[in-house]
Amino acid sequence: MKKLINDPEHVVTEALAGMAEAHPGLRVDLENKVIFRRSAPSPGKVGLVSGGGSGHEPLHGGFVGYGMLDAACPGEVFTSPVPDQIIEATKGVDGGAGVLHIVKNYTGDVLNFEMAAELCAEEGVEVASVLVNDDVAVKDSLYTAGRRGTGATVFVEKIAGALAETGASLAEVAKTGEEVNARSRSFGVALSPCTVPAAGRPTFELGPSEVELGIGIHGEPGRTRAPIAPARELARVAMDAVHTDMPLSGDCLVMVNGMGGTPLAELYIVFAEVAAYLREKGATPARSLVGNYVTSLEMRGFSVTVCRLTDDLTRLWDAPVETPALRWGR
Amino acid sequence: MKKLINDPEHVVTEALAGMAEAHPGLRVDLENKVIFRRSAPSPGKVGLVSGGGSGHEPLHGGFVGYGMLDAACPGEVFTSPVPDQIIEATKGVDGGAGVLHIVKNYTGDVLNFEMAAELCAEEGVEVASVLVNDDVAVKDSLYTAGRRGTGATVFVEKIAGALAETGASLAEVAKTGEEVNARSRSFGVALSPCTVPAAGRPTFELGPSEVELGIGIHGEPGRTRAPIAPARELARVAMDAVHTDMPLSGDCLVMVNGMGGTPLAELYIVFAEVAAYLREKGATPARSLVGNYVTSLEMRGFSVTVCRLTDDLTRLWDAPVETPALRWGR
Numbered sequence: 080m081k082k083l084i085n086d087p088e089h090v091v092t093e094a095l096a097g098m099a100e101a102h103p104g105l106r107v108d109l110e111n112k113v114i115f116r117r118s119a120p121s122p123g124k125v126g127l128v129s130g131g132g133s134g135h136e137p138l139h140g141g142f143v144g145y146g147m148l149d150a151a152c153p154g155e156v157f158t159s160p161v162p163d164q165i166i167e168a169t170k171g172v173d174g175g176a177g178v179l180h181i182v183k184n185y186t187g188d189v190l191n192f193e194m195a196a197e198l199c200a201e202e203g204v205e206v207a208s209v210l211v212n213d214d215v216a217v218k219d220s221l222y223t224a225g226r227r228g229t230g231a232t233v234f235v236e237k238i239a240g241a242l243a244e245t246g247a248s249l250a251e252v253a254k255t256g257e258e259v260n261a262r263s264r265s266f267g268v269a270l271s272p273c274t275v276p277a278a279g280r281p282t283f284e285l286g287p288s289e290v291e292l293g294i295g296i297h298g299e300p301g302r303t304r305a306p307i308a309p310a311r312e313l314a315r316v317a318m319d320a321v322h323t324d325m326p327l328s329g330d331c332l333v334m335v336n337g338m339g340g341t342p343l344a345e346l347y348i349v350f351a352e353v354a355a356y357l358r359e360k361g362a363t364p365a366r367s368l369v370g371n372y373v374t375s376l377e378m379r380g381f382s383v384t385v386c387r388l389t390d391d392l393t394r395l396w397d398a399p400v401e402t403p404a405l406r407w408g409r
Numbered sequence: 410m411k412k413l414i415n416d417p418e419h420v421v422t423e424a425l426a427g428m429a430e431a432h433p434g435l436r437v438d439l440e441n442k443v444i445f446r447r448s449a450p451s452p453g454k455v456g457l458v459s460g461g462g463s464g465h466e467p468l469h470g471g472f473v474g475y476g477m478l479d480a481a482c483p484g485e486v487f488t489s490p491v492p493d494q495i496i497e498a499t500k501g502v503d504g505g506a507g508v509l510h511i512v513k514n515y516t517g518d519v520l521n522f523e524m525a526a527e528l529c530a531e532e533g534v535e536v537a538s539v540l541v542n543d544d545v546a547v548k549d550s551l552y553t554a555g556r557r558g559t560g561a562t563v564f565v566e567k568i569a570g571a572l573a574e575t576g577a578s579l580a581e582v583a584k585t586g587e588e589v590n591a592r593s594r595s596f597g598v599a600l601s602p603c604t605v606p607a608a609g610r611p612t613f614e615l616g617p618s619e620v621e622l623g624i625g626i627h628g629e630p631g632r633t634r635a636p637i638a639p640a641r642e643l644a645r646v647a648m649d650a651v652h653t654d655m656p657l658s659g660d661c662l663v664m665v666n667g668m669g670g671t672p673l674a675e676l677y678i679v680f681a682e683v684a685a686y687l688r689e690k691g692a693t694p695a696r697s698l699v700g701n702y703v704t705s706l707e708m709r710g711f712s713v714t715v716c717r718l719t720d721d722l723t724r725l726w727d728a729p730v731e732t733p734a735l736r737w738g739r
């Protein structure tokens with residue numbers, strides 16, 4: 080196994096130490112493994128907490144900052160954060176207006192966030208939660224009952240985060256987060272597997288000319304395997320899966336996301352195909368992200384996430400944001 | 410070969426089409442293969458043009474925008490842009506104050522930029538150029554006489570770009586670009602090779618436990634091969650090479666750059682080691698970039714680039730920038 084690490088057991092802590100060095104706007108609690116916005120808690124503002132297994136960077140720690148999350152709880156690689164972490168984060172960002180948990184739909188994540196929310200509630204912190212389950216590829220999977228949560232998490236975090244900055248209530252922020260999730264769908268394609276440092280071997284095998292259609296972000300199986308095909312065809316498979324589940328129309332926010340090991344030029348080629356597909360259906364790629372946002376270590380491949388925008392959601396998407404991985408307009 | 414492409418011959422044009430879709434602030438001339446800032450030319454402002462082989466994205470097209478480049482000329486993958494492209498770009502960004510070419514030191518790039526500069530000069534466009542040659546790994550290489558130009562290109566483009574926005578003269582902008590290059594050094598380490606689409610096979614071979622120390626951004630050989638070692642040791646090899654050539658002191662701007670296929674968490678682990686090394690030498694990691702900035706397709710590995718800052722250079726680094734790949738403070 081060739082990786083830029085010191086010790087497979089300390090990957091998460093050592094990466095957090097690097098984040099703390101690189102981003103003075105963050106306060107990283109290395110002992111509890113929580114990444115805080117330096118200014119947290121913000122009195123009167125709803126606090127936003129997300130988290131999940133590590134190995135998906137920049138998700139979630141790279142989205143902590145003004146206009147997005149107040150804290151993120153990274154679990155071990157591809158492993159849910161523990162309730163103690165989530166409690167630490169929740170209490171640490173409570174500015175009196177309550178805290179929103181943004182949770183990807185994996186059984187471990189859901190259970191641990193729920194447990195933390197209950198314990199925080201007992202201590203007087205009001206907690207609401209948004210469950211993200213945008214991946215249309217499969218229903219029920221290796222780590223999930225129901226659909227998996229993937230790329231739409233970035234949209235929910237950004238848009239709910241922008242609304243929270245305006246002083247909106249916990250109920251309003253939660254409702255908008257749910258709306259973003261409800262209007263979003265994703266589908267992923269893998270060209271290669273990835274290797275969890277502590278395991279030391281690839282999570283699955285793919286033949287030299289094979290791709291996995293509908294891959295999950297931990298390498299969970301998708302719908303089927305197929306021979307490698309032109310980007311145009313792979314993009315069409317992904318977009319057909321999205322469009323079948325949620326007919327595309329109007330202004331769309333589109334993310335073409337790398338899995339960690341995909342050259343940026345390839346993502347732009349896929350994005351051009353996705354944009355053409357949207358126009359063909361009468362929809363418009365009005366806003367976009369192209370790059371590595373929800374990764375699976377060094378996996379090669381892409382996922383596409385589409386959110387059907389409303390005027391309000393567009394305004395919130397465009398609002399200023401200042402995090403390590405997403406930054407504009409301030 | 411598994412890649413997200415349609416046709417190996419059209420990779421660059423199709424990626425450019427995706428960039429044009431994704432970034433409304435750019436104007437992409439698909440026929441001449443030039444990425445322009447939409448507002449170019451800016452009357453009275455020095456125009457900045459860079460370019461080089463494709464496959465290093467986001468370099469250079471991702472750095473076109475306010476506070477950085479006015480245009481970029483992408484050649485075919487790992488191939489110099491042709492003089493016609495560079496002429497088109499140079500004329501297109503000339504706002505009457507002259508144009509600065511920022512050129513990485515590869516023989517083909519240097520020749521083609523020189524030829525374009527001469528032809529533009531004949532047509533009355535004043536052109537100056539900055540040669541970037543920051544890579545301490547080897548002197549003379551596969552495509553280079555002298556040192557190769559790598560990561561410092563990002564620093565030169567950002568800092569010269571910021572100065573140009575203030576209305577500085579061509580001579581001043583060129584002088585500052587040269588100063589940044591003179592104060593910067595880089596060193597790269599590869600964990601895997603990469604595959605040029607038109608070639609269809611890896612540029613070189615590495616054993617399952619081998620790394621290449623001092624790798625170039627096209628997979629050119631470095632100083633030596635060595636067994637994979639902890640990130641701490643690899644970071645030390647890179648930083649020793651830099652420090653031996655340019656003793657480190659004072660405030661430093663540090664980039665830990667992915668080669669395209671490296672997980673972000675690994676880059677943060679390397680960054681923590683690099684920061685510790687700097688402190689050990691009495692220097693400070695005052696500013697930083699951690700991520701994919703100068704890539705080699707899907708190569709795994711990292712490079713580190715250090716620039717010894719001055720107060721003026723720090724101010725210019727901190728100045729607002731708004732490009733696809735670098736954006737802050739506006």
